[in-house]
Amino acid sequence: MKNVIEMKKSYFLLLAFSFLFGITVQGQSTLTLHTEQAKTKINKEIYGHFAEHLGHCIYGGIYVGVDSDIPNIRGFREDVVGALQDMKIPLLRWPGGCFADTYHWKDGIGPQHKRPSIVNVHWGGVTEDNSFGTHEFLDFCELIHAEPYINLNVGSGTVQEASEWVEYVTSSNESPMTKLRKENGRDKPWDVKYWGIGNENWGCGGNMTPEYYADLYNRFATYCRGNLYRIAGGPSVDDYNWMRVIMQKTSLHPYLVQGVSLHNYTFTTSWTDKGSATDFDEGGWFSVLQNTLKMKTLIERHSSIMDQYDPNKRVGLIVDEWGDWFNVEPGTNPGFLYQQNTLRDALVAGINLNMFNNHADRVKMANIAQMVNVLQSVILTKEKEMVLTPTYYVFKMYSVHQDATMIPVNLNCDDYEYNGQSVPAVSASASVKDGVVSITLCNLNPEKAESIDLTLTGQEFASASGQVITSPNMNDYNDFGQNEKVALKAFDVKKPKNGKLSVELPSKSVVLVQLK
Missing domain, CATH: 3.20.20.80 (Glycosidases)
Incomplete structure (x- = not known):
């Protein structure tokens, strides 16, 4: 009972800070990959x-x-x-x-x-x-x-x-x-x-x-x-x-x-x-x-x-x-x-x-x-x-x-809101080919990173790697005679543990996570 009271105190304290400082309390975005259900060819x-x-x-x-x-x-x-x-x-x-x-x-x-x-x-x-x-x-x-x-x-x-x-x-x-x-x-x-x-x-x-x-x-x-x-x-x-x-x-x-x-x-x-x-x-x-x-x-x-x-x-x-x-x-x-x-x-x-x-x-x-x-x-x-x-x-x-097998996914994410309208902040798809699971993620929000917890059912993985496409400004582009502003770069991904993995998607980014 004492633990429940303490939890309630912490929750209301967080709400108070949110009210005073304009902080929004949001749920963690989640992506569940049903690897055991993969059957449709992409x-x-x-x-x-x-x-x-x-x-x-x-x-x-x-x-x-x-x-x-x-x-x-x-x-x-x-x-x-x-x-x-x-x-x-x-x-x-x-x-x-x-x-x-x-x-x-x-x-x-x-x-x-x-x-x-x-x-x-x-x-x-x-x-x-x-x-x-x-x-x-x-x-x-x-x-x-x-x-x-x-x-x-x-x-x-x-x-x-x-x-x-x-x-x-x-x-x-x-x-x-x-x-x-x-x-x-x-x-x-x-x-x-x-x-x-x-x-x-x-x-x-x-x-x-x-x-x-x-x-x-x-x-x-x-x-x-x-x-x-x-x-x-x-x-x-x-x-x-x-x-x-x-x-x-x-x-x-x-x-x-x-x-x-x-x-x-x-x-x-x-x-x-x-x-x-x-x-x-x-x-x-x-x-x-x-x-x-x-x-x-x-x-x-x-x-x-x-x-x-x-x-x-x-x-x-x-x-x-x-x-x-x-x-x-x-x-x-x-x-x-x-x-x-x-x-x-x-x-x-x-x-x-x-x-x-x-x-x-x-x-x-x-x-x-x-x-x-x-x-x-x-x-x-x-x-x-x-x-x-x-x-x-x-x-x-x-x-x-390409020619991989599509992995069904369930995505729950925050909304990206602008001027009274909103869209899902994250887009995702996943596939498996030659034992490698590939997950592609887009963070639509140009101002805020999005943390997402990945859960992989039916399989364990030993390693993870990633790539990212982003840039400091939403208008950035590659032009003749100039160094590239937008290109593929390495993206650090932690090793999954017990079928779970947390990834922080930079604002306005496209990310690839691969698991073996």
Whole structure:
């Protein structure tokens, strides 16, 4: 009884101090990892990327040509190739995007000097010489060890054009298309599994109704033959009717569809108020992270619709365009969508990847937009120089999750509050691969460290190590000709004891903890 009285005295004394000095009494954040329940594979394709003919993503960012004085391998930037190999890029989507539905693939094969040019009507109205086409893209994918994902032209193309592209790339039979491929220097077919049938057909891909597109999809998919992973053009953000119609109509021919796409971008406030990529205060920080977290609702609501027609989760949810979209950098071409990349973008990447990991039973692929020089890119280039962005380092850190087994987690954490609104202060996901448990954690709070107690059920571990991405200022970014401000650094982690481990996450940070 005496001990109870003393405990009550201590509690009320703590409350008194809290009242007098403005200290808030908060519960300790906890993360429980159910290692014994790990069974769902996190597809490596969740860590995919997107490269569209947009601005300097392809030309100047990836491809400079064999005659360039920028060091290159068969025309591909040597520094970019090395960086992507080191990041362990698993998959690359091409040629778009909106560009895909104006792209006619036969214009991009054969001798480069004989290829007709094309006006990029979607992005800046620039004229391109088609020197980067099918062979160059697939050569580049082989060079960086990435799976290729090709988006077919449905908006302005034909079924014949699409089926012949598939045949040209994948067939080993004797046919006019395989003969043409061999004439252009490639004897053996490429192993291209992933094919998108149209892009944003509710918008730039044709302004179609979901009913019309679904019927058109079934027609195109029927004639794109082979052991393919066909991806239907799915909804924009929260267009749940589009998802329902696509699932209804394609479920009549289930062998024709293996995935349905979802596109969702994060803005500061809205499409018309995207905000600056670098010039923002805590309000800009908070609103972007708050909007990023809406991805969880989108995944869960679209998945629930898919479950009605596909309860066995045979069809994958393919988030093949996601990331931050801000105003272009001052003085740059508005049609090129060039933006810098700060620590805030690193948090956005980490939070999204955690959400994809935790929904790996349905999310089978995701492609951040875009890989080089466009939107939330992992690499920036300027003539001979290259910059690795904070987002690059998140993908490098999170590569440990590729093809690992997802560990279900229960997270209880404090809220990060700003201006009367709040979001969870911590985001987390975990996986196991080759006996190593990897836990990725994001502290969304830019002002306060977050202590979190980890509990691991079903297994004991002998050692722990860690990495961290953070910086003194939320606006910090890496720029040309300067030392990096945001990069991967070692992070001290104590050895777990009796299945428990305490970690203090620095403010505005992304952290990896690995246990063996």
